[in-house]
Each structure stands twice: as structure tokens, then as C-alpha cells.
Amino acid sequence: MIPVTKILKGIRTAHKRTDIGPLFIWDITEKCDLYCAHCHRKPSLYDQEESLSNEKCLSIIEDIAKMNPRILLLAGGEPLLRKNVFDIIDKCKSSGVKVGLLTNGTLINKAMAQIIKDHDVNYVGISIDGKETYHDHFKGKDGSFKLSWSAIDNLLKCGIQTGVRFTLTKENKDDLIYILEKSFESGVKRFCLHHLVYSGRVNEVADLNREEKREVMSKFFTRVKQISGLDDEFEVLTAGNHADLIYLSKMLKCDDAVLECINERGGCSAGNKVVYLDSTGIVYPCQFLLDEPMGNINDTPLLKIWNDTENILMNKFRTMSKHITGKCSECRHIKNCGGCRARAKSVSASLWDEDPGCYLNENETSHQKQKKGLEKNTT
Numbered sequence: 001m002i003p004v005t006k007i008l009k010g011i012r013t014a015h016k017r018t019d020i021g022p023l024f025i026w027d028i029t030e031k032c033d034l035y036c037a038h039c040h041r042k043p044s045l046y047d048q049e050e051s052l053s054n055e056k057c058l059s060i061i062e063d064i065a066k067m068n069p070r071i072l073l074l075a076g077g078e079p080l081l082r083k084n085v086f087d088i089i090d091k092c093k094s095s096g097v098k099v100g101l102l103t104n105g106t107l108i109n110k111a112m113a114q115i116i117k118d119h120d121v122n123y124v125g126i127s128i129d130g131k132e133t134y135h136d137h138f139k140g141k142d143g144s145f146k147l148s149w150s151a152i153d154n155l156l157k158c159g160i161q162t163g164v165r166f167t168l169t170k171e172n173k174d175d176l177i178y179i180l181e182k183s184f185e186s187g188v189k190r191f192c193l194h195h196l197v198y199s200g201r202v203n204e205v206a207d208l209n210r211e212e213k214r215e216v217m218s219k220f221f222t223r224v225k226q227i228s229g230l231d232d233e234f235e236v237l238t239a240g241n242h243a244d245l246i247y248l249s250k251m252l253k254c255d256d257a258v259l260e261c262i263n264e265r266g267g268c269s270a271g272n273k274v275v276y277l278d279s280t281g282i283v284y285p286c287q288f289l290l291d292e293p294m295g296n297i298n299d300t301p302l303l304k305i306w307n308d309t310e311n312i313l314m315n316k317f318r319t320m321s322k323h324i325t326g327k328c329s330e331c332r333h334i335k336n337c338g339g340c341r342a343r344a345k346s347v348s349a350s351l352w353d354e355d356p357g358c359y360l361n362e363n364e365t366s367h368q369k370q371k372k373g374l375e376k377n378t379t
Contacts, residue, residue: 001238002237002239002242002245002248003237004221004224004236004237005224005236005237007245007252008221008224008225008228008248008252009228020068020070021067021068021069021070022067022069022070022269022272022273022274022306023069023070023071023073023269023273023274023275024067024069024071024072024275024277025073025102025274025275025277025286025287026072026073026074026075026276026277027075027076027077027277027278027279027287028057028074028082028088028279029050029077029078029081029082029279030051030076030077030279031076031078031082032076032077032078032081033078033104033106033107033141034078034104034106034139034140034141034144035139035140035141036104036127036129036138036140037138037139037140038129038167038196040197040287040288040290050082050279051280051281052279052280052281057084057087058087058088058091060277060302061088061091061092061095062095063301063303064092064097065092065095065096065097066303067275067303067306069098070098071098071099071100071122071123072097072100073100073101073102074088074089074099074101074102075101075102075103075287076102076279077279078103078104078107079101080101080103080107080112081107089119089120089121093120098123099121099122100121100122100123100125101116101121101123101125102125102127102165103124103125103127103151104126104127104139104144104148105126105127105147105148105151106141106144106147107151108124108126108154108155109150109151109154110154110157112154113151113154113155113158113160116155116160117158117159117160123160123161123162123163123190124155124160124161124163125162125163125165126148126151126152126162126165127148127164127166127167128145128148128164128165128166128179128183129166129167129169130166130171130175130179131145131172131175131178131179134171134172134175135148138169138171138172152186152188153186156186156188161189161190162188162189162190163188163189163190163191164179164183164188164192165192165194166179166180166191166193167194168193168196169196169205170205170206170208170212171205173212176193176216176220177219177220177223180220180223180224180227180236181223181227184227184230184231184234188234189233190234190235191235191236192236192237192238193220193236193238193239194238194239194240195238195239195244196240196357197240197288197340197342197346197357198342198343198346199287199288199289199290199346207357210358210359210361214247217247217248217359221247221248240340241355241358241359242267242336242337242338242339243337243355243358243359243360245337246333246336246360246364247359247360267320267335267336267337267338267339268317268338268339268341269286270285270288270341270342271285271286271294271313271314271317272317272318272320274286275306277302278290280298281296281297281298282295283296283297283302283305283306285317285341288340288342289342289345289351291345292313292345292351294308294311294313294314295308316351316352317341320338320341321334321335321338323351324339324352324353324354325350325352325353325354326352326353326354327354327365328344330365331360331365331366332365332366332367333364333365337358339354339355339357339358340355340357341355343357344356
């Protein structure tokens with residue numbers, strides 16, 4: 001993720017810590033009450049039995065705790081449709097694991113918000129993907145927009161850290177600033193813009209072209225800068241496209257040395273700083289690379305999968321810049337960006353090809369441009 005507000009405020013150190021484990025995303029159920037057009041899974045409704053037993057879920061948390069994750073994000077499907085979701089949360093808390101919920105919010109009335117508060121959930125992220133008409137269509141359910149915003153209000157009244165998650169598409173690009181402003185005005189303290197990753201149902205959704213992305217991101221960064229000056233606690237991030245880091249830095253006229261300071265690790269986090277566990281027990285590099293399994297906890301302990309030094313795929317993810325090909329391999333920002341591996345594979349069938357979602361131009365990526373800048377600085 002790119003910490004937009006921190007960068008805009010001139011915070012250039014990323015506190016590189018080696019004692020913090022990966023971001024852990026766990027789909028605890030396939031059940032869902034919506035049918036989102038961009039979902040990386042194909043969840044079904046309520047009548048499906050859970051693949052992992054309650055006992056298995058609780059035992060998994062012991063291994064997760066040993067990985068010392070930054071946070072464990074419980075997702076789905078809709079995580080609140082899992083009957084023992086709060087048993088899972090309680091086990092996380094007693095094991096010292098920070099836990100968050102990634103939810104559509106339709107089930108969070110005042111009573112549910114209080115229950116979430118009582119179980120000491122650290123964070124709740126609710127997806128809002130446009131104004132009411134588009135959001136309801138995108139989610140496949142009339143009235144879902146109002147339910148989701150009601151959930152945000154209920155959570156905020158309970159004092160729960162709440163964030164809005166917006167996935168950018170060609171159809172909702174003109175709604176982005178409105179949802180950003182509405183989030184800010186509602187008292188939300190965290191807004192995350194997610195770029196479209198081509199996985200699951202997302203082939204039904206149109207992405208922006210390069211020029212559209214440049215225009216949208218310019219307006220977005222400009223508005224974020226204006227808003228962030230009004231509230232130091234309001235945090236804005238982007239996810240799914242590290243080109244944002246380079247583009248924002250260009251707007252701020254930062255040089256490449258500053259980029260090195262800003263970026264905590266650089267590039268796609270799959271299989272390195274992110275781990276994804278699906279509802280059946282299969283471990284993946286991230287939630288979008290569902291044809292690249294790294295192991296199954298029903299056969300192999302989670303820690304053994306994660307720490308397997310002989311896993312060729314995992315080793316490649318952890319030395320990613322050595323394997324990338326195409327335009328990304330020729331870019332001077334390969335270590336700060338490297339592109340999204342899931343998007344690359346969705347288009348070219350190769351994990352290591354160039355990212356089709358990159359919106360940088362040649363002047364922003366070429367080594368020749370960097371060389372000229374260095375020569376200028378030394379004369």
C-alpha cells in the first residue's frame with residue numbers, strides 16, 4: 001500500500017522493521033449476501049457448509065500468531081456470515097493477533113456494531129464503490145449503499161476504527177472524489193483506493209486506460225492534499241498499483257533517492273509481505289493469484305508452507321525483480337514498483353511479464369532520464 005497522506009506531509013521514513021510479519025488475509029467463509037462484480041472469488045449464499053471446521057480455524061490461529069502478522073484481516077465472502085466468527089476473533093485477541101474485518105457492511109446494524117466493539121476488533125473496512133445507483137448495481141443488490149453507510153455510522157458511534165475501501169473502475173471514476181469527501185465528512189479516518197486487479201469476476205469490469213488513470217490520480221492526489229490539511233488523523237492509502245508512488249513523487253518533484261526512503265519495501269507484496277488463506281485451507285501468494293497455490297494447511301502446517309526455502313515459487317516472489325520481464329524489467333523504478341504480478345499473468349499468462357495497469361510514461365520510467373538527472377545534479 002502507498003501511504004499517500006504521509007508522503008504528502010513529508011514523512012519520508014518508512015520504519016523498516018524486520019520483526020513484523022506479513023499482512024495476513026483469510027477468507028473465513030465463501031458465503032456472501034452480495035454479488036460484487038469485481039470479487040476475486042465466486043461466493044455463494046447461505047446454504048453452503050464451511051470447508052474448515054471451527055476447531056481447525058481456531059488451531060490455525062496459533063500458527064498465524066507465530067508469524068507475527070501486522071494484522072489478520074478476516075474476509076470472505078462476507079465474514080459476518082460465518083457462525084463462529086467471534087470465536088475466531090476472540091482466539092486472535094487472546095493470541096496477541098490484531099484483527100480486522102473486511103465486510104460489505106450490510107449486516108452491521110447498531111447491535112452488531114456493539115458486538116464488534118465488545119470483541120475488541122481493531123479495524124473494520126467497508127467497501128463503497130461509487131454513488132448509490134452505481135454501488136447497488138456493482139454489488140448486485142438494491143439498497144446495499146444505504147446499508148453500508150449506515151454500518152459506517154454505527155461503527156463510528158461505537159468508537160471503532162473504520163475505513164472505506166473504494167475499487168476504481170472506468171464506470172465509477174467520476175464518483176471517486178465524491179466518496180472520498182463523503183468518507184471524510186462522515187468522520188471516517190481511513191480511505192483506501194484499490195486499483196482493479198484482473199481476477200475472479202473482474203473480467204466483467206472495465207479498467208481505465210493510461211490517460212484516464214493519470215487524470216484521475218492527479219485529481220485524487222490534489223484533493224487528498226487539500227483534505228489532509230484539515231485533519232491530521234485522516235489517512236489515505238492506495239493499493240494494487242505501485243505506479244502511484246512514482247506518479248505522486250513526480251507531482252511532488254521528489255528525486256529517486258527520496259523514493260528509496262519513502263518506500264518501505266518496494267513492489268508487489270505477494271508471497272513476501274502478504275499471505276492469503278482461502279476458506280478451504282489453501283495458501284496463496286495473494287488473494288488475486290488463485291491459480292498459484294503455495295500449499296494446503298490440511299496437508300502441511302502453515303508455518304512450514306510459509307518458511308519453505310525449497311518452494312521455487314515462493315523464492316521467486318521474494319527475489320521478484322530478478323525474474324520480471326518486459327517493460328517492467330527495463331524500468332528504473334523496478335525495485336520501488338515492479339508491477340502487479342496478478343495483472344501481468346491475467347493478460348500474458350506469465351507471472352513475470354509487464355503490468356498492463358502501469359500508467360507511467362517513458363520519461364518517468366527510462367534509465368536515460370535518470371542518467372540525465374544525475375548528470376545535471378553533478379554539474
